[in-house]
Amino acid sequence: MALLRAVSVLASALLFVQSPRASEYQVKAVFLFNFAQFVDWPTVPAQDPRTPLLIGILGDDPFGAFLDETVRGEHLGLRPFEVHRYHELTDIEGCNILFISRSENERVGQILAALHNRTILTVSDGEDFAKRGGMIQFVNDKNRIRLRINLEAAQAANVTISSKLLRVAEIVRTPRR
Amino acid sequence: MNPTRTLFLIVLLAVAARPAAAQQRDSAEALKRLTLDQLMNVEVMSVSRRPERLFETPSAIQVITQDDIRRSGATSLPEALRLASNLQVAQVDARQWAISARGLNSTTANKLLVLIDGRTVYTPLFSGVFWDVQDVLLTDIDRIEVISGPGATLWGSNAVNGVINVITKDAKDTRGLLVTGGGGTELAGFGSARYGGELGAHTHYRIYGKGFSRDPTLLPNGQAAADAWHMGQGGLRLDWDASAGNRLSLLSDWYDGRIVQASPGHIGVSGGNVVAKWAHPISATSEVTAQAYYDRTHRNIPGTFGEDLDSYDIDVQHRAALGARHHVVWGLGYRLINDRVQNSAGLAFLPPHVARQWFTAFAQDEIALVPERFHVTLGAKIEHNDYTGFEIQPSGRVNWTFSPSRTLWAAISRAVRTPSRIDRELFIPRQPPYFLAGGPNFRSENELAYELGYRHQQGALVLSFATFYSHYHGLRSLEPVPGPDSLEIGNGQDGESYGGEATATYRITDNWQLRAGYTELRIHIWPNPGSADTTRGATESHTPDRQLSLRSSLSLGAQWSLDGGFRYISEIVNQQVPAYTELDARLGWQPLAALELSLAGRNLLHDRHTEFGTPTALRRIERGVYGMAQWHF
Numbered sequence: 001m002a003l004l005r006a007v008s009v010l011a012s013a014l015l016f017v018q019s020p021r022a023s024e025y026q027v028k029a030v031f032l033f034n035f036a037q038f039v040d041w042p043t044v045p046a047q048d049p050r051t052p053l054l055i056g057i058l059g060d061d062p063f064g065a066f067l068d069e070t071v072r073g074e075h076l077g078l079r080p081f082e083v084h085r086y087h088e089l090t091d092i093e094g095c096n097i098l099f100i101s102r103s104e105n106e107r108v109g110q111i112l113a114a115l116h117n118r119t120i121l122t123v124s125d126g127e128d129f130a131k132r133g134g135m136i137q138f139v140n141d142k143n144r145i146r147l148r149i150n151l152e153a154a155q156a157a158n159v160t161i162s163s164k165l166l167r168v169a170e171i172v173r174t175p176r177r
Numbered sequence: 178m179n180p181t182r183t184l185f186l187i188v189l190l191a192v193a194a195r196p197a198a199a200q201q202r203d204s205a206e207a208l209k210r211l212t213l214d215q216l217m218n219v220e221v222m223s224v225s226r227r228p229e230r231l232f233e234t235p236s237a238i239q240v241i242t243q244d245d246i247r248r249s250g251a252t253s254l255p256e257a258l259r260l261a262s263n264l265q266v267a268q269v270d271a272r273q274w275a276i277s278a279r280g281l282n283s284t285t286a287n288k289l290l291v292l293i294d295g296r297t298v299y300t301p302l303f304s305g306v307f308w309d310v311q312d313v314l315l316t317d318i319d320r321i322e323v324i325s326g327p328g329a330t331l332w333g334s335n336a337v338n339g340v341i342n343v344i345t346k347d348a349k350d351t352r353g354l355l356v357t358g359g360g361g362t363e364l365a366g367f368g369s370a371r372y373g374g375e376l377g378a379h380t381h382y383r384i385y386g387k388g389f390s391r392d393p394t395l396l397p398n399g400q401a402a403a404d405a406w407h408m409g410q411g412g413l414r415l416d417w418d419a420s421a422g423n424r425l426s427l428l429s430d431w432y433d434g435r436i437v438q439a440s441p442g443h444i445g446v447s448g449g450n451v452v453a454k455w456a457h458p459i460s461a462t463s464e465v466t467a468q469a470y471y472d473r474t475h476r477n478i479p480g481t482f483g484e485d486l487d488s489y490d491i492d493v494q495h496r497a498a499l500g501a502r503h504h505v506v507w508g509l510g511y512r513l514i515n516d517r518v519q520n521s522a523g524l525a526f527l528p529p530h531v532a533r534q535w536f537t538a539f540a541q542d543e544i545a546l547v548p549e550r551f552h553v554t555l556g557a558k559i560e561h562n563d564y565t566g567f568e569i570q571p572s573g574r575v576n577w578t579f580s581p582s583r584t585l586w587a588a589i590s591r592a593v594r595t596p597s598r599i600d601r602e603l604f605i606p607r608q609p610p611y612f613l614a615g616g617p618n619f620r621s622e623n624e625l626a627y628e629l630g631y632r633h634q635q636g637a638l639v640l641s642f643a644t645f646y647s648h649y650h651g652l653r654s655l656e657p658v659p660g661p662d663s664l665e666i667g668n669g670q671d672g673e674s675y676g677g678e679a680t681a682t683y684r685i686t687d688n689w690q691l692r693a694g695y696t697e698l699r700i701h702i703w704p705n706p707g708s709a710d711t712t713r714g715a716t717e718s719h720t721p722d723r724q725l726s727l728r729s730s731l732s733l734g735a736q737w738s739l740d741g742g743f744r745y746i747s748e749i750v751n752q753q754v755p756a757y758t759e760l761d762a763r764l765g766w767q768p769l770a771a772l773e774l775s776l777a778g779r780n781l782l783h784d785r786h787t788e789f790g791t792p793t794a795l796r797r798i799e800r801g802v803y804g805m806a807q808w809h810f
Binding site: 145172 | 208209213216686
């Protein structure tokens with residue numbers, strides 16, 4: 001019995017050895033961090049210039065430690081980065097970039113409606129996120145991460161996306177009925 | 178000869194910035210230093226580098242990615258080439274294939290240039306490719322670029338109607354142990370192992386070994402033909418990211434195989450190669466690359482002929498941006514071959530032992546008349562060969578990208594197919610009177626090609642069209658000469674070809690993609706004044722008028738994938754090979770990140786079918802099914 005267990009543990013260890021490629025969510029974490037540099041939010045009067053720049057994760061966290069590692073010690077101007085994890089919409093406060101996990105796919109429409117007109121850059125890798133009114137969608141294409149941006153959604157929320165980011169992205173619209 | 182590839186360079190440039198990240202790819206710090214463009218180029222599962230500017234390329238190019246190959250269930254290079262709808266790919270028997278672009282196909286097709294990691298795989302016997310000995314570990318292929326139409330200015334003679342460029346992955350992208358094994362019907366058994374690792378921080382290597390055994394095809398009467406075979410191959414690759422952006426690579430492959438034949442004895446094939454490459458950046462906008470290789474092949478067909486060929490090749494090229502508008506590439510090349518043939522009474526290459534040399538020089542300038550929008554590319558290649566002296570192959574191309582999703586391109590090119598041993602030195606039988614004799618004055622065959630193409634992207638739909646008209650002068654002919662039934666090889670035929678190639682890719686969802694390819698092609702060959710040839714191209718072209726392919730790639734969740742590839746190939750009239758339809762399919766299951774199991778079927782629609790061959794030498798290809806397991810530790 002002990003032998004059987006030893007063999008199965010060894011086998012699973014061998015099978016799960018990390019293959020030598022950048023992990024998908026490591027790359028996505030770096031994208032989230034980069035977005036802060038290519039997005040302008042409306043200035044908040046009398047805001048402390050040292051107010052943290054908040055990246056939120058709504059739903060199950062797919063990043064593990066990658067996002068925290070990526071932003072550790074980083075600043076945008078004087079603003080330090082912070083990562084918050086949310087489970088409920090009502091928890092979201094002062095968030096600048098919100099990553100909506102695929103675990104929330106079912107209620108994305110509801111979430112986006114609730115965030116309507118709040119100056120939060122919404123990001124997700126859920127299917128058709130941009131077409132459903134989200135601002136930036138990660139798309140896996142041939143093992144690369146591509147960006148799909150719904151410019152109208154960003155404009156409606158007063159979030160300005162730099163042309164440098166738009167240039168590398170595919171621009172989509174929310175289908176009109 | 179085996180020179181420059183603009184596309185290859187574009188890709189090199191696109192990935193040149195990567196090594197810094199790749200060395201410590203686990204570190205978020207390295208990823209954070211990348212620009213957005215570079216970040217979008219980081220591979221997040223496996224590798225498939227698509228040339229960034231593919232969409233704007235002014236030629237009819239299709240790219241087969243690693244993912245395409247894996248999902249197709251292809252088990253050999255020719256099978257993988259079926260994925261490019263701008264090629265004519267026909268299986269002749271268990272090991273022989275007829276592969277060409279824009280027609281003029283035959284088992285000794287001579288107007289296609291094939292490169293594997295920059296090494297020209299070419300036999301000077303007939304300027305073509307022995308497909309049975311061209312193999313790589315398919316899982317280590319990064320991509321295959323397939324260009325239909327002339328590529329002679331950059332790539333050299335033989336690139337008359339197309340170029341196939343097989344590019345394997347960098348060693349740092351093939352780390353760990355990969356073990357593959359399987360078997361079934363037709364492909365009786367196969368196995369491979371590859372291990373990749375690092376030697377210090379900047380040097381990566383891989384070694385591999387593979388082998389397979391294939392069943393025979395069937396004779397028209399249903400009995401097994403004598404063409405079963407087995408092969409073993411091994412090799413290595415070393416990549417060194419040296420200081421200051423220098424990159425050094427060393428590649429080598431060695432193979433050995435035995436093929437059953439109808440006459441007594443086995444056909445023996447063996448060979449190998451060593452390739453060294455060096456890339457040296459001079460500045461941010463200027464780079465020198467050099468490549469040298471040695472290649473040897475041995476083929477012994479008992480009772481018919483034997484050949485030992487040694488090839489030595491060296492190429493140097495320099496690319497540089499001059500000002501804001503000019504992108505110049507130029508280079509020099511030299512090749513020496515040493516070919517020794519053992520003749521039989523029935524067939525002889527005379528003299529049996531020859532040494533031949535080629536010198537080449539080329540230059541090309543891509544001029545951005547309107548940067549990012551309207552580019553003109555002018556270039557020419559000058560080559561000197563021992564048969565016909567100097568040959569010049571110029572081309573002019575324009576591409577007009579009138580919106581980021583629409584590109585129109587056009588090209589005019591001249592290309593030549595220089596003489597090979599078969600044209601001048603073949604004698605049947607060995608002693609006079611000859612039934613067939615090489616033509617002592619055989620010259621190069623010439624082509625003048627006009628091409629026009631358009632690419633359009635509309636959301637998830639990508640369309641591309643290429644049309645062409647080519648005029649050929651001095652195609653190979655069989656000229657009656659005095660004597661009983663005596664023929665001599667001449668340049669007595671002219672011809673024209675025209676047609677179009679269309680492809681469409683539609684990504685229905687992130688998990689489901691459909692692709693279609695359609696090619697329509699007409700070839701007319703006629704004797705020119707003064708020729709008494711009566712073949713009307715029957716020895717030079719065996720090409721279907723049209724072919725259609727449809728592929729569906731579906732991912733079902735994270736673990737399952739289902740792929741199907743259907744093809745319709747119309748009749749090959751001058752061989753009386755009827756039209757056929759066939760289907761390949763593959764079901765893949767990845768229960769663990771490191772393990773993939775798959776079941777694949779080839780030619781599923783019929784018990785047996787014929788793709789190519791004269792009525793007396795037809796082989797029937799049977800349905801094949803095989804299972805495969807692949808572990809990546």
